[in-house]
Amino acid sequence: MPRFAANLSLMYPELPFLDRFEAAAADRFEAVEFQFPYAWAPQEIAARLKANGLRLVLFNAPVGGTDAASIELASNRGDRGTACLAGREAEFDAGLTLALHYAQVLDCPRIHVMAGLLAEGQEREALQPTYVRNLRRACARAGAAGVQLLIEPINLRDMPRYFLNRQDHAHEIVEQVGSAGLKVLMDLYHCQIVEGDVAMKIRKYLPGGHVGHFQIAGAPERQEPDVGELNYPYLFALIDALSAQCSWEGWVGCEYRPGRGGQAGGTSAGLGWLAPWRSCP
Numbered sequence: 001m002p003r004f005a006a007n008l009s010l011m012y013p014e015l016p017f018l019d020r021f022e023a024a025a026a027d028r029f030e031a032v033e034f035q036f037p038y039a040w041a042p043q044e045i046a047a048r049l050k051a052n053g054l055r056l057v058l059f060n061a062p063v064g065g066t067d068a069a070s071i072e073l074a075s076n077r078g079d080r081g082t083a084c085l086a087g088r089e090a091e092f093d094a095g096l097t098l099a100l101h102y103a104q105v106l107d108c109p110r111i112h113v114m115a116g117l118l119a120e121g122q123e124r125e126a127l128q129p130t131y132v133r134n135l136r137r138a139c140a141r142a143g144a145a146g147v148q149l150l151i152e153p154i155n156l157r158d159m160p161r162y163f164l165n166r167q168d169h170a171h172e173i174v175e176q177v178g179s180a181g182l183k184v185l186m187d188l189y190h191c192q193i194v195e196g197d198v199a200m201k202i203r204k205y206l207p208g209g210h211v212g213h214f215q216i217a218g219a220p221e222r223q224e225p226d227v228g229e230l231n232y233p234y235l236f237a238l239i240d241a242l243s244a245q246c247s248w249e250g251w252v253g254c255e256y257r258p259g260r261g262g263q264a265g266g267t268s269a270g271l272g273w274l275a276p277w278r279s280c281p
Helices: 017-026 042-051 068-076 089-106 124-144 167-177 188-194 198-208 232-246 268-277
Strands: 004-007 031-033 055-060 110-112 148-151 182-187 211-216 252-254
Touching: 017 031, 017 042, 042 055, 042 089, 055 089, 068 089, 089 110, 089 124, 124 148, 124 167, 148 167, 148 211, 167 182, 167 198, 182 188, 182 198, 188 198, 188 211, 198 211, 198 232, 232 268
Parallel strands: 004 031, 004 252, 031 055, 055 110, 110 148, 148 182, 182 211, 211 252
Antiparallel strands: none
16 A cells, blocks of 8 residues: 655645644644654754654755855755756755765655756756766765665656656766666656556656655646546556566655645645555554
């Protein structure tokens, strides 16, 4: 049965971030993920995880900067990572250092490393060598710490000029990097917007060993998974069946914006979609 993690950056927006852990536990999630934890001390987040019996399964490395102030500045100005950007290797390495520190304190096994944005007129082919070199170096460091790195194709409607958009390109990068510690974060919402044919993409890539994590949201508006054009019960059953065949034991992150499908009453009121997939009543 798929294992679901609440994404605390998008879910429970009616609550302050540190109060979302208790809300997720009350809704019987066993795991959480989030995007950027750097506004809080890792010990503070660790205390919330422990108090609520939750495990952390994924968060993002910083999108830029080399210290707390510059990391916040990079996020506020709309940076989307530095992994593919020549001349910003020091920022990339510093961000990974901080992310690995958080992963150690929070006992988190996965970090998503964002690629970065193309400048006007740039071609992806020109940036790919930098991307591959940075990921190879990062995988060696993360592997020594027992942490897996993820890369995620993201649609260009939500994130114009983002370097990595397609599943086949992500898997090509994994092959080029050549590290067992690098996997693909397969976000089915982004996959539907960019490519469609989502079930066949899952059939193609999940058994191959390069998928480290899934994320879900309704398409096209990133709402609850039971609203929109994707048939998630079918896709969950497919992930379940393929996982049993290839011994995949990853997580499905619920990275959606609650209430956009018309549900009232906050995040918890919109969790009816999850009921058939709970392991116990």
